[in-house]
Amino acid sequence: MSVPPHAATLDRVTQRYGRVVALDAVSLQIPAGVMAGLVGPDGVGKSTLLALLAGVRRPQQGGLSALGEDLRDAAALERCRQRIAYMPQGLGRNLYPTLSVAENIAYFSRLFGQGAAERSARGAELMRATGLAPFADRPAGKLSGGMKQKLSLCCALVREPELLILDEPTTGVDPLSRRQFWALIGRLRARRPGMSVLVATAYMEEAERFDWLAALDAGRVIAEGSPEALKQRTGCATLEAAFVALLPPARRDGHAPVQAPPPAPRPPGEAPAIEAHGLTKRFGDFTAVDGVDLLIPRGEIFGFLGSNGCGKTTTMKMLTGLLPADAGEARVLGQRPGGGGDARQQVGYMSQAFSLYGELTVRQNLELHARLFHLPPRQAAARIAELLGDFELEGVADSAPEALPLGVRQRLQLAAALVHGPSLLILDEPTSGVDPVARDRFWNHLLRLSRQEGVTIFISTHFMNEAERCDRISLMHAGRVLAVGTPQAITAERGAATLEEAFIAHLEAAAGPALGEAEAPPPALRPPAPARPGFDPRRLLACAWRETLELLRDRIRIAFALLGPLLLMLAFGFGISFDVENLPYAVLDQDQTPESRSLLESFAGSRYFSERPPLRDLAEAEAQLRAGRIALAVEIPPGFGADLRRGTRPEVAVTLDGAMPFRAETARAYVTGLAQTWLRDRQAHSPLPRSETLLSIEPRFRYNQAFRSAVAIVPGIIMLMLMLIPAMVAAVGVVREKESGAIANFRATPVTPLEFLVGKQIPYAAVALASFVLLLLAARLVFDVPVRGSGLALAVGGVLYVLASTGFGLLISAFVRSQVAAIFAAAILSVVPGVNFSGLLVPTSAIAGAARAFGLAFPASWFQKISIGTMSKALGFAELWPNHLMLAGFAILFVGGAALAMPKQEA
């Protein structure tokens, strides 16, 4: 196939999420064989566009093609999954954090059907080329942001793509790692000149180096061309300025360039706003902040520059008192943070993510702050009105923040941090993801606060141009401060042209040169075999292998899956009992003759009853019953013995506590039986002529002669547990990938829904079977319920049943998005029919109508027949085989249904 002139083309593509238009009739021709970039702030449609080209989102409207293939055609799309690689947004979001570097790469190799030899060769080459080789065994979750991105890139490159799609690959990564990442991409392109690269980025500095750019705003392309062409067209020196100039006039409204006047001089000898010495924080064996010293005078704007995870946030939390320091000392406005002083009344804090209440309106959020800072109501109202005006929030005062654009929410957070008029602001990356216009507006607010109101501002950022606006900055990396000073001084000190280069020079000096990376020759890889269409067992095994590793390394899930059923079985076994015994009772014997005593002795001798002190009168009987201290009161009237001897049928009154009807009915049956036995015994010993017992009824309690609850309940508990727990765990197993973002790998690779789901099901079914064995052991050893019938019939039934229950979990996972929803949906949907309609408490023969149909439409009622049949009724295949057939049918139905309900593309 010849290389087409365009890597991808879009023809009036429109994409909506509900009422939000993400892409608005976008037409683009993205050139092939170059570095092409999409620029623009968060939420303008960059990610949607990339996801459409990567084939992970279903296109709604318009024409879409990549590498000369029409992406709306299913077969062409399948071919493209081999040729296009996609790295989604978010640091390492498509990686498996508990898998090691080598295992992550191996998983992707397996997904593309690569054999063991090819897998290890390719993995070794990629790790060498990216400098990850020394960390091959480190779990992906423990890598730094830059290393995660390199690993993500390795995983994308396993398939030798012709088009590489990268969604914000360097956001939140330190400048050195960023530079290394782009150098790596450059080497890869040198090796494969035909490879096209399409990158989305929010860093304008980065975009300056691309060959071709498209600038997006509000779902529309506002400009395209080379960076030089864009700058020329607008007459701007930087791309960022060009971007602002290219915005439609309405969006530029109110934009004023940021001009930082020098700080006002402060009175000499004034105590600093923040002072810290040797501040240190450790989490386990990881040192997040390592001996940080800070001295920030009042009225200054102090910038904190560094990558994600370098310790900026942790330092700020220690200064606000949210985290205790492990070593070192800090003074904020002269007080120790977290020391209980009133420094918090003087500090405004804005955390990295939006952390106000999305459920409250803008005004209610501000009111909550005012109340918590104990502002008098009148003053609070005035202050809120003032802030709403200052921060241009009046128009949205009664809307929920969730519906507002990011830039407006950031202004709201700043307003909330200012409600109590603090003299110090601690702002943690307040402008991440905000568009340049809103960012400049935000900075103008900050400068006003600092220069006019004398507020000290401690702000962290990873934007170099923001750092340049600060009075002084500190560069931070891996928990340490590398340099402190004015931006000009730091740049000059290293003899660098820009602040970024100075930062990189500091990072290199701190870390030493990157090991063996720059010199590594580009990997010489053979092209991989094309993916096999249709069902491929190797891809299924790849999914099973990866799921098994993850499950074995997640202690909470494996414990829940294996031991949860056992624990619940013990609770059920002891908690649900129909063995009514030791019923507390008391007697009111108003006769006190040998006859009355003999009747009462038969109560005392029964294991069903346990005697409490005798009653004085009827009132006491009533009180004792009311208090629940006795379950029944036996009253023998005066003259009972004499009447009995005379044959005038004396009355014995038994009063039962009917609060719990089952217990009351059972007690009534016991009392009746006891009275009859007593009379029969009396007649047997009586010298009087006996009246013949004409009719006797012989109850034969089959299967359970001793009439123990456990024999009936335990097989039912096994039925319930093997439904509930495997369904929950399997559902969570899929949904957690939706939450983490790793589901993108399913969408962007040739693996089919059936391979993916059955691969996932295998480890969960295996754990469920192990738990089945534990349940059977507990049934035998704790509850003395052995398997009396065919063990084979039970084992086969068990295997089919866990396939059905895990399949049910998979089916649920297709319809829910969060783990909580998966857990509750799986629990409710399996417990309701399992407990009510499957014969656990009520025999299925007593259930009729819709409830009966509901029970039959669920595997639990069929396995109940197998479990109680083999365990308690001593049955085998001969009697039970139809149930096995039904279970196999359910397993196929559920897994097939789940595969059909799980689309390869996100809507």
Place this chain on the structure above:
Amino acid sequence: MPSLGNILALGLKELRVLRADPVMVLLLLYTFTLAVYSVSTGVKMEVRNAAIAVVDEDHSELSRALRAALLPPQFRPPVAIEAGAVAPALDSGRFVFVLQVPPRFEADLLARRPTELALDIDATAMSMAGNGSAYIQQIVQQEVEARIGGAALPVDLVTRTRFNPNSTPEWFAAVMQVVNSIMILSIILPGAALLREREHGTLEHLLAMPVTPLEILLAKVAANALVIVGAALLSLLLVVQGLLGVPLAGSLPLFVLGTLLFQVSIAALGILLATTTASTGQFGLLALPLLILLMLLSGSMTPLESMPPWLQQALQVSPAVQFVGFAQAVLYRGAGLRIVAPQLLALLLLGGLFLGVALFRLRRSLARVG
């Protein structure tokens, strides 16, 4: 000292946040209406609709009368089967009871020859087997006595059932389901609210203000208690008393007092659980078995006396056991303050203990999160 103003402000916020969460509101509505109604009219541990078969080898008037005497709601209409079909019928679970009437049954009785009836029972159907066989025996004896005549018992045994004279199962199930709903929501609402605040970063934001963890904890417990107790009361009045027609014997203010005390300990438990888990997913995985354990071992399903003595002793520290005992005494038996004082005291002590532990854990977990 916790500030009352802060607790009020935070509590109001808590109510607003809850109102804006459609899932939780739906859960609240469902557990206190539909769940109460469907559970109390659904599963019954009493003998209802029991499937019974009769092997009639006598074909007499008496044997036909016996079949006709087995009536709903306890029994389904008896089905006639052959003697050879008894074992398969019980094996397959089609019938729970099989009554076998031998040949010459009526004739033997009329001739005053002692006769035996066989009653086969599937004893794996525990909820029916015991009481059902007692009913059948009683029904058969009465029927035979009425038609053939027989010696009446020399003692007149009068049983009276207090508090629920007809042993109507709905009376028990409806109220106990309200109790279970209180338990479910008291764990889930505060626990999920705390986790949501942590996941959204709002908890940290609050702590950066002059607010203490104790105030946050108390506001959460109080706000959720208000909602849950209110909903439970409405459910008792409208669904249990109104719709299902169950009489409530005792004092509702007393019940509200006990429920509030119970709330404290169980909400503290929910918060404790939330502090030990990293995500709402894990919270769900742990909360679910805990809820099942609490409910099964509370005495709201089967009586506490049926459990092994060591377990009964151990369960005294479960707030659920104390609360179920309290609720049964007040709502069924109309017990007053004096009778339930021990349970109220136990709930108070447990509430204080659990709240203390939850506060300790909350402080610890806040210091660890980076």
